[in-house]
Amino acid sequence: MIQERSVEYEYLRSFYEREENQIIVLYGDRFNGLSAFLKDFLRGMSYYYYLARPCSEEEQISLWRNELKDELPKRTEITDGYQGIFSAMLNQKCEKRVIVIDEFQNIVKGSEDFIDILIRASGDKWSNQPALFLLVTRGSFWVEHQMVEKLGRSAYEISGLIKLNELKFLNLVRYFRNQELRSCVEIYSVLGGYRELWEYFDDSLSVSENICRTILTEGSALWEYGMHILPEELREPAVYYTILSALSSGKEKLNDIYKHTGISRAKISVYLKNLIALNIVKKVDSYDSACRENAQKGIYRIANAFTAFWFRFVFNRLSKLKFYPPEKFYQKYIAPGFEEYTARYFTEVCSEYLELMNRMGKLSFKYTRKGSWIGKVGNLDIIAQDEEGHTLCALCSYEKSRMSYEDYEWFLFCIKQARLKVNDYFLFSSGDFDERIILEAEERENVYLIDSSKL
Structure with a gap:
């Protein structure tokens, strides 16, 4: 510790x-x-x-x-x-x-x-x-x-x-010594950086076995945590549960939450501020680039990993879980969407890698601010800049076994949409890379390929 x-x-x-x-x-x-x-x-x-x-x-x-x-x-x-x-x-x-x-x-x-x-x-x-x-x-x-x-x-x-604060992904990798990197990313997407939650997972079991044993089994420790997930000091918990359920279903804008729940916009705004103060929800502001008209504004997402997992996969199907064995529930309701859910946390892992490289002075410049760009058509996972405007952009690919050249071209299109002048391009893949991307990186000194062996 x-x-x-x-x-x-x-x-x-x-x-x-x-x-x-x-x-x-x-x-x-x-x-x-x-x-x-x-x-x-x-x-x-x-x-x-x-x-x-x-x-x-x-x-x-x-x-x-x-x-x-x-x-x-x-x-x-x-x-x-x-x-x-x-x-x-x-x-x-x-x-x-x-x-x-x-x-x-x-x-x-x-x-x-x-x-x-x-x-x-x-x-x-x-x-x-x-x-x-x-x-x-x-x-x-x-x-x-x-x-x-x-x-x-x-x-x-x-x-x-x-x-x-929460511990880093690197701490989690050191804690779960018997798990491969991909499994560690999955664990991170469920438990976040909370050491006391890590202790409930058995390092000798698979991620799915741990989820079934400690979360989907009625009466288990993390089942009980999920059933009482909100802090006691919050009044009107039903409103908070409703908002979190809406966020987990993809209603990430205030107006979308309003249409989904019928709760007044003013009340939603107040409750979102309380959830943000508790580090349960975060407001994702699109990185301030030269092209604001192509960026989305006012995006809210669940910040706490376990809360996000619980509301995405369990809260909305608790009735089924009462009568399904944990393994059947996992295969039917969690497995099909788990990789897509985990992809967002892979981006956090890549961001942590860049933070480490930045502290060690191993980038071409030392950035002072970092964020993401959420466009109306396409997103940029990571943008980082220094005081002089030198810019780094990163694409993080988790769901595909190989990053295609089309993925790379879409990445360049999104950079154009954001009107950014980029100095360095970082491509992160949980698998490998298309041969044309490898050739591109060999020909250009400012294109960096990072696969799972380097993370």
Whole structure:
């Protein structure tokens, strides 16, 4: 886990090594490996850990005091309130300690003065024994959109915020060592970059076997996750489910969702913003090229891989799944469209490859912005440019065993539609390439062919 999160680990470690007390908020989404990251970080340290529950302030204090008694020396006095809890922990002698409050939003939401008490505790010297206060939550939406308003001016006392984002495809490949690249792309299209979801898949089984065992079997862990996929803080879940179902069926514009659902455009817009804030949906803005009239605008797509898979293949056929064996359901309803569904995630894999090459300085120029172009007739999978306008375009072919020369010609046509002057052409294929494309790459220094062996 430390290797996968080395940047976040070193950043958090830098706060731990400071002489003065620090208050850090560590957060991420569900299933992103926060618990494993915490355990690795705390290894060998002196620490106190408390998992806050959604309960009244009085019950919270009682639970914390009772758990703390088991960790402190006998006869240690724990006075009333949060101040008494902090004093009991901080009065114990050690060179450096970490106080971890997991799901801390459960305390903040029910207490008017908890943060102020915490700030006062962090401001004391405690016999020159510094402490790192680590506030942890899996509520990214709350941290990024509600926490500052809730804390008010006290938010300025927070030393830093560290977010654990999704892991990269490269991390997934290293995790599933027994799977071929194509299978890893399929797994990535189902589970995304969430380490805790990866743990449900058996590396010795095929992707289809894992899907049947962990998602399509009633009562399995990922079945239960799918059945309760939306965060609890969302009101009117029926509206959100309806919008996500519409998106999964290809209704990607606000007006198309309106026609499909009958929900007012204004309401759809508000709910889409909430889903975007939760990283469940994303707005795909077409890359700003010289030809805006040929580009589509206002495209929305499901951003979370498992949510996209669930709504594309399972949510709309739950009645069938109740009576079909998982294997039959997979072959009838998932297998026919799974390759087409996975193709979009292959584009993300290719984009990650270019990011790595860009960081290593192995491209002809170092790009500073990247995106995709969604045309009214045809798309460009990846466009990247630097400050001076040098441009890279990429075509990503997943569904075909061989990229044809016609695919390449269509790619050039879309570039013309976008009115781009391209310096480098990257052609990614999960299979191989037409001989004429290979000849083109041999004759032109700015055409690069990347097959699965190079990814």
